[in-house]
């Protein structure tokens with residue numbers, strides 16, 4: 001069966017990406033993770049049919065593909081809101097009050113942990129350590145990091161996202177507006193931010209588009 005016959009509903013560029021990924025590995029099954037990201041990009045989240053397609057592309061069983069998809073939290077099995085707010089609740093952040101931050105974010109976003117708000121603006125999730133323990137409690141918006149977030153700042157962050165509705169979220173900007181103590185000096189401002197809650201293979205924003213240089 002040809003690749004196009006397995007993923008006829010994928011866009012031509014993503015069919016081509018899939019072809020290149022499969023060619024890049026001596027074993028087709030090694031391409032399972034990037035192919036899952038592509039399937040997620042195609043459908044907005046990982047659908048059952050998307051995972052079945054990846055299984056057919058890689059020669060794995062659907063159960064094996066589902067096992068990979070369910071292990072990693074960045075693969076989303078349901079629709080994700082415009083802004084995915086991830087609150088770290090691992091030990092350093094927990095000790096610095098992340099549970100209160102999570103509650104404040106849940107209240108202001110109208111989305112409980114693990115759900116999406118009715119208007120589709122927010123998805124909220126608690127996550128394990130995101131490597132910013134020195135700046136605990138740490139929060140991400142569409143995987144853009146903010147450190148030193150308080151419950152009040154968490155609420156203000158949600159209000160800002162709702163009202164300003166930025167197309168691109170930039171970690172430096174959010175840190176300045178809603179962050180506290182950072183783990184270290186991050187250095188020069190980032191050039192690009194995130195334009196979508198679904199990671200990898202998606203388009204990235206540009207500082208120039210936001211009038212930053």
Ligand code: FES
Pocket residue numbers: 088089090091092093094128129130131132133134136137138
């Ligand atoms: S424990 Fe939260 S970033 Fe490490």
